Amino acid sequence: MSVPDTYHGDDLFAGVEMGGTKCVCTLAHGPDSILEQRSFPTNSPAETLPALAATLADWTERFPLRAIGVAAFGPICLNPADPRYGHILATNKAGWRDVDVLGALAVSPTLPIGFDTDVNGAALAEMRWGSGRGLQDYAYVTVGTGVGVGLIVNGRATRGIGHSEIGHIRVPRLPGDGLESVCRYHSDCVEGLASGSALVARLHGRAVRDVGSDDPVWKPIVATLAAMCHALVATTGPQRIAIGGGVPSGQPHLLPRIEAELERSLGGYIDLAGHKPYIVPPQLGERAGPLGAVALAIDAAARHKAALHPARDLRCGFTATPI
Numbered sequence: 001m002s003v004p005d006t007y008h009g010d011d012l013f014a015g016v017e018m019g020g021t022k023c024v025c026t027l028a029h030g031p032d033s034i035l036e037q038r039s040f041p042t043n044s045p046a047e048t049l050p051a052l053a054a055t056l057a058d059w060t061e062r063f064p065l066r067a068i069g070v071a072a073f074g075p076i077c078l079n080p081a082d083p084r085y086g087h088i089l090a091t092n093k094a095g096w097r098d099v100d101v102l103g104a105l106a107v108s109p110t111l112p113i114g115f116d117t118d119v120n121g122a123a124l125a126e127m128r129w130g131s132g133r134g135l136q137d138y139a140y141v142t143v144g145t146g147v148g149v150g151l152i153v154n155g156r157a158t159r160g161i162g163h164s165e166i167g168h169i170r171v172p173r174l175p176g177d178g179l180e181s182v183c184r185y186h187s188d189c190v191e192g193l194a195s196g197s198a199l200v201a202r203l204h205g206r207a208v209r210d211v212g213s214d215d216p217v218w219k220p221i222v223a224t225l226a227a228m229c230h231a232l233v234a235t236t237g238p239q240r241i242a243i244g245g246g247v248p249s250g251q252p253h254l255l256p257r258i259e260a261e262l263e264r265s266l267g268g269y270i271d272l273a274g275h276k277p278y279i280v281p282p283q284l285g286e287r288a289g290p291l292g293a294v295a296l297a298i299d300a301a302a303r304h305k306a307a308l309h310p311a312r313d314l315r316c317g318f319t320a321t322p323i
Contacts, residue, residue: 011029011301012028012029012063012064013028013029013066013294013297014060014065014068014069014294014297015028015069015071015121015290015292015295015296015297016052016068016069016070016105017118017121017289017290017292018042018052018071018072018073018101018118019042019073020042020145020146021041021042021145022040023039023042023048023052024037024038024039024289025037025039025059026290026291026293030129031129031287031291031294040052045095045096045099045104049101049104050104053107056068065108065111066111066298066301067111067113067114067297067301068105068106068111068113068114068297069114069115069294069295069298069299069300070101070102070116070296071120071122071292071293071296072101072115072117072118073088073118073148074089074091074163074165075089075090075091075117075162075163076088076089076101076115076117077162078115078162079159084098085102086101086103086115087099087100087101088101092183101115112301112303114296114300116163116296117148117150117157118148118292119141119142119148119150119164119292120151120152120157120163120292121289121292121293121296122140122150122282122292123138123150123152123157124152124292125284125288125291125292125294125295126242126284126288128298129283129284130242130288131240131242131280131284132240135238135239135240136155136239137154137236138152138238138239138240138241139151139152139166139236139238140244140282141225141228141241141242141245142243142244143225143244143247143248144195144245144246144247145246146167146196147166147191147194147195147228148167149166149228149232150164150292152238153236166190166228166231166232167190167191167228168185168186168191169189169190169228169231170186170189171188171193171224172188173188173193173220174220174223179193179220181193182197182198182201190224190225190227190228193220193224194220194221194225194247196245196247198221199217199221202217202220202221203217208250209250213251218251218253218257221247221254222254222258226258226265227265229241230266233262233272234270239275240279241278241279241280242279242280242281243258243279243281243282244281244285248281255277255279255280255281258279259276259277259278259279262278262279
């Protein structure tokens with residue numbers, strides 16, 4: 001998509017979604033006004049990061065950007081007090097461990113930059129423009145090569161010792177399930193048993209397109225993802241769970257089966273009756289990831305503005321800066 005050399009208009013944001021296979025740079029006002037997108041394969045850091053940085057530098061020079069958002073595959077360090085802030089941590093992606101992503105992409109000293117996981121970004125985009133609109137507690141699950149969960153509690157992505165890693169919680173196996181976990185860290189986590197990589201291992205060479213909805217291969221996938229959803233419901237209690245990604249795509253039978261198994265698992269202890277359908281597909285579809293980076297940029301701009309113009313409480317005579 002071509003872009004004019006100069007632009008005068010509403011707020012403009014740049015987002016970078018860094019996925020395990022490809023990275024997408026998006027120049028946009030929002031979901032209904034995307035001016036340009038550029039995609040790059042996620043190869044080595046030495047090859048990929050300069051291409052992303054060059055795109056951001058080009059847009060920064062040519063357009064009045066308000067902020068940049070970076071939504072990266074993880075795990076990543078999100079603690080600004082940690083010297084590893086902005087780095088990728090113990091990833092399965094070869095060559096990317098300990099890489100300073102944020103440092104490489106902070107192309108302007110004056111532009112605010114938002115940084116979070118790709119799934120947290122997608123969750124925030126869905127809450128702003130998609131299936132999570134109007135909610136404060138929401139989970140966005142992507143089941144692809146791995147399993148990631150963007151977890152939003154009381155309107156904010158969870159923090160603590162790190163971001164959400166629900167895809168690596170350990171779950172009970174179905175009796176007789178002898179699959180060797182595809183996760184090199186855990187023998188029985190969600191990602192190891194129900195990711196796209198696990199599905200490929202379960203198919204023993206069969207193509208997914210040739211597998212019917214009644215095939216037994218889906219039973220452990222459904223059970224594992226329902227166990228993950230049970231853990232979410234019993235801990236943070238999201239008001240809705242969206243599940244997308246390559247595995248559920250084209251398999252419309254999966255989400256209703258997962259919801260039914262979740263209700264069976266809850267056993268009536270927690271009532272989902274007022275929230276149905278509780279497990280839904282993401283409304284933004286494949287756009288959730290790229291728009292997640294834009295959502296992070298929008299939030300970064302809002303925080304920057306709040307810091308520059310803090311609210312003054314005239315009753316008490318002090319200045320309060322929103323956190």
